[in-house]
Amino acid sequence: MASNDTPLIPRTVLFGNPDRASVQLSPDGNQIAYLAPRAGVLNVWVAPRDALAAARPVTDDAGRGIRFYGWAYTNTHILYIQDKNGDENWRLYVVDLQGGGVKDLTPFEGVQARLQELSPHFPHEVLVTINNRNVQLHDLYRLDIRSGALTLVRQNDGFMGFLTDDAFRLRGALRMTPDGGLEMYQPAGDDWSLWETIPAEDSLTTGAAGFDKSGEVLFMRDSRDRDTAALLARNLATGATTLVAEDPQVDVGDIVRHPTERHVQAVSFVYTRKRWQILDPAIAPDLAYLRTVADGEAEIVSRTLDDRFWIVLYLVDDGPARFYLYDRTAHAARFLFTNRQDLEGQPLAKMHAVTLPARDGLTLIAYYTLPLGADSDGDGFPDRPVPLVLFPHGGPWGRDTWGYNPWHQWLANRGYAALCVNFRSSTGFGKGFINAGNFEWGGKIMDDQIDAVRWAVAQQIADPGRVGVMGGSFGGYSTLGGLTFNPEVFACGVDLVGPSNLVTLLESVPPYWRPMFEMFATRVGDPRTEAGRALLKKHSPLTHVARICRPLLIGQGANDPRVKQAESDQIVQAMQAKGIPVTYVLYPDEGHGFARPENNLSFTAIAEAFLARCLSGRYQPIGDDFQRSSLTVPAGADNVPGLPEALVQRGQG
Secondary structure, three states: OOOOOOOOOOHHHHHOOOOOEEEEEOOOOOEEEEEEEEOOEEEEEEEEOOOHHHOEEOOOOOOOOOOEEEEOOOOOEEEEEEOOOOOOOOEEEEEEOOOOEEEEOOOOOOOOEEEEEOOOOOOOEEEEEEEEEEOOEEEEEEEEOOOOOEEEEEOOOOOOEEEEOOOOOEEEEEEEOOOOOEEEEEEEOOEEEEEEEEOHHHOOOOEEEEEOOOOOEEEEEEOOOOOOOEEEEEEOOOOOEEEEEOOOOOOEEEEEEOOOOOOEEEEEEEOOOEEEEEOOHHHHHHHHHHOOOOOOEEEEEEEOOOOOEEEEEEEOOOOOOEEEEEEOOOOEEEEEEEOOHHHOOOOOOOEEEEEEEOOOOOEEEEEEEOOOOOOOOOOOOOOOOEEEEEOOOOOOOOOOOOOOOHHHHHHHHOOOEEEEEOOOOOOOOOHHHHHOOOOOOOOHHHHHHHHHHHHHHHOOOEEEEEEEEEEEOHHHHHHHHHHHHOOOOOOEEEEEOOOOOHHHHHHOOOHHHHHHHHHHHHHOOOOOOHHHHHHHHHOOHHHHHHHOOOOEEEEEEOOOOOOOHHHHHHHHHHHHHOOOOOEEEEEOOOEOEOOOHHHHHHHHHHHHHHHHHHHOOOOOOOOOOOOOOOOEEEEOHHHOOOHHHHHHHOOOO
C-alpha cells in the first residue's frame, strides 16, 4: 500500500474545477478563449493573445457550467451548448463579444440542437440539426447567429444524420439497416440515391472524416476488406480511392488537417501509446521542434486560419496538462499555463501500459497505476500485493489510453492499485476486436475484465482478497455484473449510472437514438424478439441480484436520458426486498455522469470512505465536500463511515 508518509491529495485538487481548459484561438489569432471558473462555475473567458492578464468572463452560467464551446468565424462571437440539469436537450447559444450579450439560438423546450458545420465562407451562419418537428429525427437548418433566423435545408425522413461540406452543401445522409449495417445516400433532387453500403461488421469502424478544400475528395475511415480502419481519400467525381494511412494493429485515430486547405497533414495510431505519422512535410519541422519544448505527448488543439499560431497541449501521466502558444513564423513556443496548478508538487504516480492475454487468446491492452512507495525498486511491480480497484471504461464502444487519469491518481493515493483494461468491444483495435464483443455484455466482456484481475493477482500486483470494481455507464454495468456474475472475485463495487436491466435499458433509449437502434439490437440483444429478450435478461445484473454478497454503492443522476433513474431504482429495490445492504446516492440535478464539481466531490468523498471500509485503504474525511451539492441518500447511509454524521450536519439526517 501507499506509504502513510505520502500526503493525501485533496479531492478538490483532483475533481474540482480546472483552472483553465479547452483553450482555443480565435480564427484571426488575436484572442484566446478558455473555460475557467467564475464564482465556482465553469464559464468562457476571453483575453487578447498576448495579454492573458486582461482575460474577462464573457458568459455567466451559474448552474452546471459550460463544457462545450467554440469560436464563430466572425472572431467576435462565441458559440456554446447547454442542457438543463443533465437532460441532454442541448440548446445552442451565442455570445456577442462586442456588447450584444448572450442569445439563445434554439429556444425550444424538450428539443435537442446539434452543431453540424461551421465555415469561414459563412462567418455569420452555421448549420445545425434540431429535432423540433419529430423528436426522433433531427432536421437540417441554416442558422444566422446574429438574428437567430432558421432556414430549413432538409427535412430528415429517417436518417441518423447528414453529411455536409465547407460550402454548406448537403452531400449525404446516413441510415442504419435492419442488420446493423449502414447505407450512405447522396441527394438526388428532392430524393436520395444509394451511394455506399457498409456491412454491419464495419459499422463502428467505417465512416466519413470530412472533405478536402475542393469538396470533391472525401476522407473516410474504412475497415472494409481489412481488419483495422485505414484512412482513405475518395474522389467523388471519378470514384478513385487512395490509401492515406494505415496500421496493421490499430485503427487510424486523430486526424490533423490544414485549417483552410483541408488536406490531411498527420494521423495518430494508439496501441499502448500514441504514435504520430506525418503526411505533410510542411509541418514536420514544427512537430520536430515541439518535441523539444516540453515532456509528454504533444497535441495541436487549436490553429489560426492563416496557420501562424497554434495552441499545443502537452499531456503526461503524473502532472497537469501544459498549454503553449506556438508561433510558426518565429519558430518559438511560449508557455501559457497548466490546467490545474495545484497538481504541481503533488505525490502523483506513473501509469504503466501492459499487454495481457484473454482466456481465448485475444490480446488485451491494459493500464495500471501503483501507490507511491509500493514499488521500491521501480520495476513496475509492488514489493508485495496491494488492494486493487478495477476501473472499466464506459461505452462499451470506447477505450482507455495512457495519460493523466484523476481516478487512477485518486485510487493510488488512497493506497490501491488502479487497473483499467480494453476488453473486447473497445474501439481502436480493429473491427474483429470490436465484433468479438457482440452479444457478450454479460459474457466474454466480463471474462476479459476478470482475466485482467487474475493477471494482476498472478503478477503479485493485487491482493486477491481486496479487489474492488468501480466505473461509470458501461463501467457501472461492469460493476453490477462483477458483483453478480463473479461475486467471488470482488470485495465491493461502486456503480455510477450503470444499467441493471438490459431490457428496460433498450426499451427506454432516448427517442433521438431510435434511428440507430439496430446497432444495439445487433450488438447487445434485441428486446423485440423472444430470443433477444432472453439474452438480455440473462446478461442483466438485476436477474442475478440474489448473488450479490458484497457491499455496493450506487450513484445516479435523476435526469439521465441514457441510463434512466429506473435502472438504479430497480436494483436497489430488489436488493432491499432480499435484505441485501446497498448504499444509494441520487442527484436531482444531474444526468449521465456528474457535471457539477460539487456533486462530483460529494460522491468521491462517499466512495473513498466506502472503499476504505471494504479494502482497508486510506481516506480523507468527508469534511465540507457536501457544500453546494444536491445529493440525497435514499438508502444505506449507515454503510459508509462518516456519511450519517455528514448528512445530519447538512440537515438530511
